[in-house]
């Protein structure tokens with residue numbers, strides 16, 4: 359799985375860029391586990407925690423500068439999380455079975471969010487700083 363597009367997205371806010379990198383690495387690891395047929399639950403939790411931590415960093419950054427589209431961006435984060443939880447059956451007490459295409463779908467939803475919402479936030483920071 360090629361995660362370059364997420365890795366090369368740079369906001370120059372170090373915490374946010376590092377968190378995007380962590381998400382990319384965690385998804386790549388999940389993809390490799392799917393390919394090897396290993397138990398996925400632990401790595402799904404790693405992916406989810408990376409994403410939750412990242413959303414909270416972005417939320418703080420947006421609140422700090424009174425970003426006017428913060429609610430829209432928060433809705434975007436909710437959508438990403440719901441999509442991941444649906445694909446991984448996160449709230450169901452069943453063993454998680456994923457296909458490679460499921461991990462790619464998770465990556466795509468993160469990437470689409472980043473390219474639209476994170477980019478919009480980035481453009482706004484360029485105006486005010």
Ligand SMILES: [Fe+2]
Nearest residue numbers: 412416472476
């Ligand atoms: Fe982000």
Ligand SMILES: [Fe+2]
Nearest residue numbers: 416431475476
């Ligand atoms: Fe975001």
